[in-house]
Every structure is written in C-alpha cells, then in structure tokens.
Amino acid sequence: MQNKNSTIYKTILTVSGLIIIFAGLKIADKIVVTFLLSMFIALISFPLLKFFQSKNINTPISVSLVLVTIISVSLSIAALIGSSLNSFRKSLPEYKEKIYAEINNFSVTLEKYDINFDSNLLYDYVDPSFLMQSVANTISAFGNVLTNYFLILFIVMFTLLEAAGFSNKIKLAFKNSEKSIANFHVFSENMNKYLSIKTLVSIVTGFLIYISLAIMGLDHAMMWGLIAFFLNYIPNIGSIIASIPAILIALIQFNFFYAFLVALIYLFINIIMGSIIEPKYLGKELGLSTLIIFLSLIFWGWLLGPVGMLLSVPLTMVMKIALESSNDTKWIAILLSRNVNN
Numbered sequence: 001m002q003n004k005n006s007t008i009y010k011t012i013l014t015v016s017g018l019i020i021i022f023a024g025l026k027i028a029d030k031i032v033v034t035f036l037l038s039m040f041i042a043l044i045s046f047p048l049l050k051f052f053q054s055k056n057i058n059t060p061i062s063v064s065l066v067l068v069t070i071i072s073v074s075l076s077i078a079a080l081i082g083s084s085l086n087s088f089r090k091s092l093p094e095y096k097e098k099i100y101a102e103i104n105n106f107s108v109t110l111e112k113y114d115i116n117f118d119s120n121l122l123y124d125y126v127d128p129s130f131l132m133q134s135v136a137n138t139i140s141a142f143g144n145v146l147t148n149y150f151l152i153l154f155i156v157m158f159t160l161l162e163a164a165g166f167s168n169k170i171k172l173a174f175k176n177s178e179k180s181i182a183n184f185h186v187f188s189e190n191m192n193k194y195l196s197i198k199t200l201v202s203i204v205t206g207f208l209i210y211i212s213l214a215i216m217g218l219d220h221a222m223m224w225g226l227i228a229f230f231l232n233y234i235p236n237i238g239s240i241i242a243s244i245p246a247i248l249i250a251l252i253q254f255n256f257f258y259a260f261l262v263a264l265i266y267l268f269i270n271i272i273m274g275s276i277i278e279p280k281y282l283g284k285e286l287g288l289s290t291l292i293i294f295l296s297l298i299f300w301g302w303l304l305g306p307v308g309m310l311l312s313v314p315l316t317m318v319m320k321i322a323l324e325s326s327n328d329t330k331w332i333a334i335l336l337s338r339n340v341n342n
Helices: 002-025 029-054 057-110 119-125 128-144 148-164 166-171 179-216 220-230 238-253 256-286 290-303 305-309 312-324 330-336
Strands: none
Touching: 002 238, 029 148, 029 179, 029 290, 029 312, 057 148, 057 220, 057 238, 179 220, 179 238, 179 256, 179 312, 220 238, 238 256, 256 290, 256 330, 305 312, 305 330, 312 330
16 A cells, blocks of 8 residues: 555656646747757767768767757758748738739639629738738748757767766766666667657658759759748648648649649658658667647747747657656556557
C-alpha cells in the first residue's frame, strides 16, 4: 500500500513539474524559441561535424567549417526569400486588379440569369490586398525568428564544441551513468536520423515544387519552393498549408484549371515524398503514434508558435525518452509510442 502511494505521489510530482516547466516555457517563449532553434540547427549540423572530424580535422577547425557552411546557406536562403518577397509585394496591385475583374465578371454572369448580385458586398468580405499581404507576412515570419542571428550562431558553435565531451559529463553527473549515456545516444541517433532524412526530403520536395511550377510559368515559383521546403518540417498539415498560396496565385494568374493542376502537382509530390519515400526511411525511427504527432503539432505550436510547430516531433521525442528513463513514468512513454505487439 505504501509503495502504491509512493508511486502515485511521484507521478503527481512529475505531472506537476511538467506543468510548471510548460508554464515557464510559455512565459519565456522568445528566448526559448531562440535556444530551441539553435539546438535544431546544431543537430542538423552534427553529421557534417562528424564528417570533417573523420577526415582527421581537429574539432575547433571542424566547427569553424560547419559555421562557415551554416552562414553561407542561411545568407543564400535569406537572399532568395528577400528577392522573392520584394517581387511578390510588387505584384500585389496587379493581383488586386485581377481579383476585382473576376468579381465583376462573376457579377455580370449572374445578371444574365436575372440574379441580382451586388459585387460591393463581396468587396466588403474579401479584401484581396489584405489576403495577399497576409501571405507575404506569413513568409516574413520565418525570417523574424532569425532576428537573434549572431546569438544563434554562438549557441550552435558552443553546442558543437561541447558535444564531443558530453558523454564524459554524463558519467560524472549521474550515478547510473551507463543507462544515462545509453538514453543520450538513443536520443542523439534518433534525432540525427530524423533531421537528416527530413531535411533531405524537404530539400527534394521544395526543389520538385519549384521546377514544376517554373515549367508551368507560375509567378514566384522560387518562393513557393522555399515555402514547401520549410513547411515540410511540420508533420501532416505542413504540405497542405504550403500549397494554398500557390493555388490561389494560379487561380488569379491563369484560371481554375491551372489552379487544379497546381493542387495535383502538390498532391502527387507529397504522396511520393511524404507517403512513400519518407516513411520507408523514417517511419521506424520515430516510435511515435500518428495521433501523438498531430497533437504535439497543435500543442507545441500553441506553446512556442511557428518554431514550436517546426520542432514538434523532436521536442516530443525528448519528452518520450525522458519519460522512458524512469519506471514511474515509463507508462506515459508507452502511451506516446506506436502500437506495439505483445
């Protein structure tokens, strides 16, 4: 009876501690987002660091080479986003005129069938400039998280420098060091595999979207490819969100048929990449149920915003591995896992 009460007491303390931690994360979300984004970039960069070290390059120089790569890639992406956004904003007045023209044509068509329709009513509810500006602002939001650019670089640098000796620190810090090190290696390997595969799939997805839309002659194809790349990190609904602005532009620039064609392109590419290729290499690595992935997307998005959605799966994996390390909370980790056979 006493052991049962002790287990209940420990579980209550664990749950209470998690609530306090989440409340603290919500309050300090700005600095937490910067830190988590730094950890995300460091994890993506770790395989590159190991590659340089395998060539007998010492750690400081390897880290420097990784940082040069990160800076080069990030500045290139920033330049592409900047030029795409400037071009997109310049096109807003043209898109606005086309939408108004379509509304007028729709009104005239209805009048032919003796249907009275006041186009001004639709203007009141649909503001094209606001709609298009919202798309531009959404894209800009991804750049806003990089406001603390140099702080992120410093955190990434020190994280990579500390990574080599982290196992030794765990041995000194914990009594049951072997189990702690094993848990750390499981987490590290799972995250590296997940992020490496996810990044590669996202790059290919964005490139295929860009090439397909450029061949069609759709405006700002590069921007839609970049959006597809970034949002592909968000499980389940990221690809759906990425397709919406491109479909709207196709509808405005061309007609309904081209908009439908753009939707089919997104559907086909995401079925191939997201439902066939990615699960083949990634599905067995996560160990999270589909429901938990979807709920984690909502929860971390609410807690930390767009970056939280981007990092929803890695953050949930951290929680799962931490819960597995204790017998008192292992049952929670089992509930987070995929269906298991007896």
